[in-house]
Amino acid sequence: MKIIFTIIEQGHFREGLIYKANRMWTPNVTAIMAEMQRQKGHDVTILDANACGWENRVLSKKIVEQSADLVVLMTQPSDRWQNPYPSIARQKNFVRTLRKTGYDGLFLAVGPHPTLLPENFLTEIPEVDYIVRGEPEIGVDQFIDRVVQKRPYDGVPGLSSRVMGDVVHFGDEKPVHNLDDLPMPAYDILPMEKYQHHFYSQVTDPRHRFAFIETNRGCPFGCSFCNLALYGRTIRRFSVARILAEIDLLVEKYGVNYLFFGDLTFGINRKDTEELLRGLIERKYALRWSCQTRVDMIDSDLILLMSQAGCHRIEAGIETAQAFLMKRVKNVRTQQLENLVQALNQANIKLESGHLVGLPNQSVRQVWQSARVLKKIGVRFKITSVTVPYPGTDDYAQGLKEGKIKLKDWQSIVAAAGKSGNKLTDRKIQVAIFIVQCLYYWHIFTSGVGGVLSSMPHLQAAWRGFQRLFYRPRDGAGAIKRTFEDVVYGAE
Template identity: 30%
Template structure:
């Protein structure tokens, strides 16, 4: 029998600090960090003792975070490195090195996958895992030589080494379910207006996306799916063990494999699983028969990314989904009794005041139950970021401001100030229409429906109220 101590690793989700005046202060969700929980599950399966610290859900200020780090040492710390939280991640890494200088600090996530040399240029970062990290992190903590780990970036003899290719899990069914037991699930809640019941949790059924939109990192990720049986088994555990009543599927395009989703829905129906759920989809990846079985299986809301009314802008951002498809999808969704939430992007390449006005008109014509307008954000790792950087259209690379609420693109066709003004106007134009609130009230059939309405629409109207004195 071996007397070796178990390998220990701590996975950290840095705090996400949303600025005052941002719409996400009103509707933001706090959901479990699925990426870290998949990593934790793989590490546990490999015999590693792992803890997960989610500082987005914890009620801690920076003093509290520092005390937590100081009190708990691990040989390995893994930190999420997405753009909105990367500076918080670097700050946490600095604290780790302050109190545990011998610990290895590893970053993973979309931001550091795109910009590994930025992270490795900081002394508090020892290594970066690019792409999907399940295999690489387990191999790293188990002691495999660094040069043999795919997707690993590290410093060696004064040089930065980037092992190829990026990490990818070919068979998603081989990944164990997320380690939800590592977190207190009572701390989590979906975005206002996006759920029907509580407690709620998030899941994914795929990785990657069939589309190649310039603003999305998923354009670079191969498309794969989990089997309907594996998805259902995880849902059943969440419902029966954790007493979850609502699931949000965070796939980029949940309906991309329609036969798989139909099979999943039939499993939910046949087993009478007591759960309601929502998902994200593209307007060109739904059909009436699919929507009918989704509704029967408990789907109550679908979020569609519409983005713009301008065919030229849709072509610029490679969003190959026409206005007609969007109108058709919303009509079918409404016909089967599923609510719709639509997102729109303002400040795209080629944007003008006229195209924004057209997008606002389209939002009103589509008339979804909820509309969310975001300012276009060229995140590192996307084609749009590369285009903007190469052509001098980035106003700055202060990652804290990459939060969907303030322009970072300096476009020749519209100013940043005009984009912000029309962003505020879009919310007023959509939500202050006569009859909008009445139409939402018409869907209320119970007190729980009223509570959801007040949280969702009420939160959005709170943001709209704050824009009343904005121009134009």
């Protein structure tokens, strides 16, 4: 059976108040699914249009030329499972282009969009035959087995389709409990030379080779805005031996010299993490890496070990420095953050954080105060963004309850972004983002030429935010004036 796994060109996402940047990271889950089918004797290809820069017509032509029996579309790679683009317009355009190009075989879609809003996905894109909800490896594997064996689809984990005009779910979602049962990703059929981390570029450093890697899946914490639909709350871990074997393969065969550990919470199992770090230290690779974690997951001893193992940057989802919001949203305290920053500075590891606008009970004044506190502590804002009420989150439930999410579709979710559980409006959210960016970039400019040059990729985002705020200059200036009056006089 000829199977093509594909990822469409993502591009940057801009709609309403939401901006999300494209990332060219290795599509690990897609490569794992491909290897599972290759081991069963199928003819498997991965076409990563996002990495290769192919538009839909080019990708569709390549699929038709290869006479595929089944196309499996990952709507967004696993590095975007937590915060996918809140839209299926790109997926719809691709599927329709592919069908018009002449592909008449089976089409299966997996990933965050069919998982979060399956009925909406199948209704909006009727050209898709089937979807697999949730973590896709087991469901896709069993679906392909049933296709080959020409058996009914009843009980296939996560499988859904339209039957007589109605959406039917053939089986419940089924995550992989023992991650070591999964094969190594099929890196040999990926364009490994194309992938890069957004902090680096093959233009400025031709030797840059990047890979995204997991040590665990799942997250037990209950952040109000966090989308865990494809992960679940149960932590499942790859063994340290498996992780190190994958790193050995990436470094020795593909020349990878930069890794990003994409776990939602790196270091959640202290024993395994220390064993992994010591394994990296023993190997003495010229390897740098970064990760994302929580403030309360690491301490000075672990930070020192991470630095020795090649870590140079940590992304911590701090989101806010308002004490009551930190407790509610992340269940951490400001003192923990201050201690973390001190330990990271001593280890020469940079700390970056997202700063969210639109948290429950948040006001513009609180956003401004929070940004000032984070800047004073020494936290660098990686990006300032608006909360998206993804289905299944507390923010989504609150948005439905308040009537701010009118319909269960992506357009309604975009319209409600940043407004669940608070009194923020579009204009106030724009002003809040502008204030945070002003504070951050003023700090960058006053830190000297080096700070400016190191932050050039982010300055474009700031300029876009500036333009967005002032698309109606008179209203924008008035909004800023009113906001600062609110901040100074406490009128909000």
